[in-house]
Amino acid sequence: MIPINIITSTAVPLPLPNIDTDQIIPKQFLKRIERTGYEDFLFYDWRYNLEVPDHVEPRKDFVLNNPAYKGSQILIAEKNFGCGSSREHAAWAINQYGFLAVIAPSFADIFFSNAGKNGIILARLTEAEVETLIQRSTANPKHLITINLEAQTVTDDQGFHATFEMDPFRKHCLLNGLDDIGLTLLHEKNLDDFESKHNTEFWLAPKSKVTA
Amino acid sequence: MPETVQTLAPRTLFEKVWDNHVVVEPTGEPTILYIDLQLVHEVTSPQAFEGLRLAGRKLRRPDRHIATVDHNVPTTSVQDRLHIVDQIASAQINALRKNCADFDIEFFDTEAAEQGIVHMIGPELGATKPGMTIVCGDSHTSTHGAFGALAFGIGTSEVEHVMATQTLPQDKPKTFRINIEGELPAGVTAKDIILNIIGRIGTAGATGYAVEYAGSAIRALSMEGRMTICNMSIEAGARAGMIAPDDTTFAYLKGRRFVPAGEQFDLAVAQWRALATDIGATFDRELHIDAATLSPTVTWGTSPGMVTTIDSKVPAITSDLDEADHKSYTRAYEYMDVHPGQPIEDIKVDAVFLGSCTNGRIEDLRAAAKIVNGYKVATTVRAMVVPGSQAVKAQAEEEGLDEVFKSAGFEWREPGCSMCLGMNPDILQPGERCASTSNRNFEGRQGRGGRTHLLSPAMAAAAAITGHLTDVRTWKFNSKT
Numbered sequence: 001m002i003p004i005n006i007i008t009s010t011a012v013p014l015p016l017p018n019i020d021t022d023q024i025i026p027k028q029f030l031k032r033i034e035r036t037g038y039e040d041f042l043f044y045d046w047r048y049n050l051e052v053p054d055h056v057e058p059r060k061d062f063v064l065n066n067p068a069y070k071g072s073q074i075l076i077a078e079k080n081f082g083c084g085s086s087r088e089h090a091a092w093a094i095n096q097y098g099f100l101a102v103i104a105p106s107f108a109d110i111f112f113s114n115a116g117k118n119g120i121i122l123a124r125l126t127e128a129e130v131e132t133l134i135q136r137s138t139a140n141p142k143h144l145i146t147i148n149l150e151a152q153t154v155t156d157d158q159g160f161h162a163t164f165e166m167d168p169f170r171k172h173c174l175l176n177g178l179d180d181i182g183l184t185l186l187h188e189k190n191l192d193d194f195e196s197k198h199n200t201e202f203w204l205a206p207k208s209k210v211t212a
Numbered sequence: 213m214p215e216t217v218q219t220l221a222p223r224t225l226f227e228k229v230w231d232n233h234v235v236v237e238p239t240g241e242p243t244i245l246y247i248d249l250q251l252v253h254e255v256t257s258p259q260a261f262e263g264l265r266l267a268g269r270k271l272r273r274p275d276r277h278i279a280t281v282d283h284n285v286p287t288t289s290v291q292d293r294l295h296i297v298d299q300i301a302s303a304q305i306n307a308l309r310k311n312c313a314d315f316d317i318e319f320f321d322t323e324a325a326e327q328g329i330v331h332m333i334g335p336e337l338g339a340t341k342p343g344m345t346i347v348c349g350d351s352h353t354s355t356h357g358a359f360g361a362l363a364f365g366i367g368t369s370e371v372e373h374v375m376a377t378q379t380l381p382q383d384k385p386k387t388f389r390i391n392i393e394g395e396l397p398a399g400v401t402a403k404d405i406i407l408n409i410i411g412r413i414g415t416a417g418a419t420g421y422a423v424e425y426a427g428s429a430i431r432a433l434s435m436e437g438r439m440t441i442c443n444m445s446i447e448a449g450a451r452a453g454m455i456a457p458d459d460t461t462f463a464y465l466k467g468r469r470f471v472p473a474g475e476q477f478d479l480a481v482a483q484w485r486a487l488a489t490d491i492g493a494t495f496d497r498e499l500h501i502d503a504a505t506l507s508p509t510v511t512w513g514t515s516p517g518m519v520t521t522i523d524s525k526v527p528a529i530t531s532d533l534d535e536a537d538h539k540s541y542t543r544a545y546e547y548m549d550v551h552p553g554q555p556i557e558d559i560k561v562d563a564v565f566l567g568s569c570t571n572g573r574i575e576d577l578r579a580a581a582k583i584v585n586g587y588k589v590a591t592t593v594r595a596m597v598v599p600g601s602q603a604v605k606a607q608a609e610e611e612g613l614d615e616v617f618k619s620a621g622f623e624w625r626e627p628g629c630s631m632c633l634g635m636n637p638d639i640l641q642p643g644e645r646c647a648s649t650s651n652r653n654f655e656g657r658q659g660r661g662g663r664t665h666l667l668s669p670a671m672a673a674a675a676a677i678t679g680h681l682t683d684v685r686t687w688k689f690n691s692k693t
Contacts (some may be wrong), residue, residue: 017537017540018415018540020654022655022657023654023656027634027635028635030256031255031284031300031303031304031635033258033262033303033304035259078536078539079536080419080449083416083449084652085350085351086256086349086366086367088367088368091367106416106419108416108419109419109449109450109451110366110367110446113367113370114367114368117367118369169242180369180381181269181372181377187238187244190236190244191377194246198246201232202472202476202480203342203472203479203484204232204248204341204344206248206249206276206339207318207339
C-alpha cells in the first residue's frame with residue numbers, strides 16, 4: 001500500500017445516496033482474475049451509452065466524462081456510499097481510476113474496510129458539509145479541496161473547514177502504507193498459542209472427523 | 213470442557229461467539245479474531261491466492277477452507293457447464309480449480325453432488341455449525357448466522373488475510389436485537405419478515421451492528437426460513453445476523469457429513485445450547501415487531517428498503533423522507549417505470565426468478581410448487597427455477613417438484629447464483645421486469661436496464677401464473693394432480 005496524507009485536488013460530485021457496488025462496478029467485470037485494469041469499468045452503466053450493441057460510447061451527461069473533472073482525486077457522494085456486495089473490485093476501480101479519497105456522510109461497512117485495505121481515504125462529513133462541497137464542485141469544476149489525513153480536516157480556499165473522524169489504527173496504516181497481514185503476523189506467537197488450544201474444541205471444527 | 217462458560221456478566225449470543233475467538237487484543241488496534249471456516253468461490257478469490265503467491269506465504273489452515281463454484285457457472289445444462297462458452301468465466305473457474313489443488317483446499321466442482329451456492333452448501337454439509345466464526349468473500353455470508361455462528365462477508369484483501377493467518381483484525385460491532393413475537397398470518401413468510409425489517413430501518417439501519425433475530429416468530433421458523441432472514445441482514449447494513457441455536461438447529465445438523473456423531477454430537481449440542489443470549493444480557497439497540505401485523509411484502513423501487521405490502525400502492529414521497537431519499541424515490545419511479553399511487557397488484561412482470569442463496573432451498577421450492585400445481589405460466593412470462601444446490605435439486609426431483617414446475621412451463625435449471633446477479637448468461641434485457649426471490653433490486657442488478665421486484669417464493673410463483681404481482685393470501689390452490 002502507498003502511504004497517503006495530504007491530497008489537494010478538484011473533486012467529482014456524484015450527488016446521489018445509496019450508490020451501490022453494482023453501480024460502482026457491474027458484475028460482468030468480476031470475472032477477471034487480475035487485480036488491476038478496473039479503471040475503465042468504474043460506473044460503467046452510468047458512464048457509457050450502451051444502447052448500440054458492441055459500440056461503447058461515453059455519455060456526455062455523466063460527470064466523469066466531463067473533461068473539466070479530468071484528473072480529480074476526490075469523489076463526493078451522498079449517504080450510504082458503497083452499499084451492496086463485498087466485491088473489492090469496487091475499491092480497486094475507484095482507486096485505479098485515480099481517486100485517492102471519497103467524501104460522503106456515511107459508508108457501508110464492507111466497502112469501508114475494502115477502501116482502507118487499498119489506501120483510499122474515506123472522509124465522513126455531515127450532510128450539510130457534503131452538500132456545500134457538492135455545490136461548489138458542481139458550480140466550478142476547478143474548485144480545489146484539500147484533505148489532510150494527519151489533521152483529519154477537509155478544507156477549501158473559500159473558507160470551508162470540516163473535520164472528520166478516523167480510527168487511529170486505520171489512520172496509522174494509511175499514513176504509513178502498512179500491510180495488514182504483516183501486522184497480524186507480528187502476533188504469530190499469540191496465534192500459535194490460541195490455535196493449539198482452539199483446536200481441541202472439536203465442535204468448532206468445520207470438518208469434524210469425529211465418529212461415534 | 214474446553215470453553216469457559218461462566219463469567220460474571222450475562223452475555224449475548226454474539227458476545228459469546230466473539231469472546232471465544234479473540235486471539236489477541238493489541239492496544240490501540242482492532243481485535244485479532246480467529247476464523248473457524250472460510251468458504252471460497254471463484255469470483256473473490258483469484259487475487260487473494262495470487263497475493264499469497266507473490267508474498268511467498270502459505271495458506272495456514274487448508275482444513276478450515278472449502279471451495280465451490282457458484283457465481284459464474286451456467287445453469288442451462290450440464291453440457292453448458294462442462295464446456296463454458298464465456299472464456300473469461302471459464303478461466304476464472306479454472307483458476308479456482310488450480311488454486312484449490314495447489315493450496316490443498318477441498319473443492320466441490322461443477323458436477324459434484326455437493327456443489328451449490330456457497331451459502332447453501334456450508335449448512336448442507338454441516339460445515340456451518342453453532343458458535344463458529346465463518347467468513348467468505350461474499351456479502352451474503354450472513355446466512356450462516358441462522359445456526360448461531362458469527363458469519364460475515366469480506367473483501368478479497370481480507371480473504372487473503374484469512375488464508376495467510378486464519379484470523380481477521382476486526383473492530384467489535386455493536387449489538388442489535390430484533391424481536392418478532394407472535395404468529396405469522398397465512399401467506400406471510402420469512403422473506404416478508406426480513407423485507408419488512410429492511411423497510412422499517414432502512415438499508416443502512418443496522419450498519420455497524422451484529423443483529424440477533426429473536427422472538428417466538430423466529431423460533432417457529434424452520435432452518436430454511438431462518439437462513440432467509442439472516443441472509444438479508446446485509447441489505448439492512450449489518451454484516452452479521454444471528455439466531456440462537458435450538459432443537460430445530462440440532463435436528464437439522466444431525467447426521468450431516470461434517471457434524472460429529474454419537475456421543476460427540478450430544479457433547480456438541482450441550483456446548484451449542486449454552487450459546488443462547490443470557491437472561492439479563494443487554495443490547496445496544498432493540499426493535500420489537502408484532503408478527504400478526506405483517507403482510508406479504510414486495511419491493512417497488514431500486515433499493516431493498518423500498519418495500520410495501522402486496523395489497524397497497526406504490527408509495528408517494530412523504531414529508532418524513534429527507535432530501536436524499538427524495539432524489540432516490542424520483543429516480544426509482546423512473547427507472548422502475550412505476551408511479552406513486554399505482555396498485556402493486558397491477559404491476560405486470562416479464563420474468564420470474566426462483567432461486568438464490570436467499571430463497572433457493574427445498575422449502576422455498578415446495579412453497580412455490582404448491583402455488584404452481586395445476587396451473588400454467590402466463591404466456592407473457594419467462595419463468596425459471598434455479599435450485600440453490602445439487603442437493604436441493606436432487607431432493608426436489610425426488611419429490612416430483614421439477615415435474616410440477618416443468619409441466620406449468622417453468623424452466624428447471626442446474627444450481628448456481630444465476631439471475632440473482634447475472635454474472636452468468638442468465639440476465640434480464642433492458643426494460644424487462646422480474647419478480648425475483650433474490651436479495652437485491654439495485655439498478656441493473658439482474659441485467660442492465662432490468663427491473664427487479666423482490667418477494668417470497670410463493671409470491672413469485674403466483675406472479676408467474678397470473679403475469680402480475682399477486683396476493684397469495686387469496687390464491688386458489690389446486691388439490692393434488
